[in-house]
Amino acid sequence: MARRRFFVDAVQSGRARISGPDAHHLTRVLRVEPGQQFEISDNHSVYLAEVESARKDLVSFVVQERLAAAEPLVRTTLLASLVRFERFEWIIEKATELGVEQIIPLETERTEKGLRKAAEKRSVRWNRIAREASEQSRRVRLPEIHVAVGLADALAIECDYRYLLDEAQGAAPPMLSVLSSSRRTGDSIALLLGPEGGWTDREREMITGAGWCAVSLGHEILRAETAAIAGLAIINAAWNTI
Numbered sequence: 036m037a038r039r040r041f042f043v044d045a046v047q048s049g050r051a052r053i054s055g056p057d058a059h060h061l062t063r064v065l066r067v068e069p070g071q072q073f074e075i076s077d078n079h080s081v082y083l084a085e086v087e088s089a090r091k092d093l094v095s096f097v098v099q100e101r102l103a104a105a106e107p108l109v110r111t112t113l114l115a116s117l118v119r120f121e122r123f124e125w126i127i128e129k130a131t132e133l134g135v136e137q138i139i140p141l142e143t144e145r146t147e148k149g150l151r152k153a154a155e156k157r158s159v160r161w162n163r164i165a166r167e168a169s170e171q172s173r174r175v176r177l178p179e180i181h182v183a184v185g186l187a188d189a190l191a192i193e194c195d196y197r198y199l200l201d202e203a204q205g206a207a208p209p210m211l212s213v214l215s216s217s218r219r220t221g222d223s224i225a226l227l228l229g230p231e232g233g234w235t236d237r238e239r240e241m242i243t244g245a246g247w248c249a250v251s252l253g254h255e256i257l258r259a260e261t262a263a264i265a266g267l268a269i270i271n272a273a274w275n276t277i
Contacts, residue, residue: 040074049098104175109274110223112137116230117150131168133267140183145232190245194223199247207249214273
């Protein structure tokens with residue numbers, strides 16, 4: 036069974052610590068004790084570490100060795116239109132598990148009024164969700180969750196490939212058939228996810244006019260969170276065949 040992995044702020048002089056609510060979770064819920072070994076990440080490298088002390092508000096580790104960590108096969112940025120927060124948080128959790136490198140919330144023409152401003156107050160919670168999902172899925176690095184932006188700003192992102200998930204019937208070819216046969220390890224991909232109600236015609240023209248490639252996930256109309264998982268899973272599957 037794989038060891039659990041935790042994120043720490045830093046590893047200094049062969050030691051690391053977790054404090055506050057995260058330490059409380061380790062001591063009161065997971066019942067960690069001195070002498071136990073876990074993996075820790077400082078968001079750059081992974082280490083095998085032993086618990087040196089475990090108190091209610093502080094868990095300290097002594098590093099045993101640095102562990103090998105594979106680089107991601109593909110670096111994905113998910114540009115996700117804001118939806119109701121319980122569903123958007125589900126997108127954050129699952130996208131993190133699927134290895135996304137960045138999540139950029141979007142305000143679109145059909146974004147519910149007030150969501151962008153309200154999203155500013157969710158930063159701490161969203162990063163905590165991403166952290167917990169990263170530990171569960173044994174990531175080396177945490178995803179970066181950006182502040183919400185407008186569609187025009189989002190379209191300027193530079194990646195090797197940029198895909199628009201388009202739900203319009205017959206408007207785009209299947210995503211799997213479009214993925215480049217010349218893909219390489221370490222390629223960067225931007226995936227643009229629409230809002231509830233879909234893209235407006237003006238937005239669709241704006242996106243494709245900026246050089247994004249429209250792709251489809253099938254005939255069915257998927258909810259935003261389902262489309263995010265499906266799109267990211269297809270990307271991962273494609274790059275895992277290199």
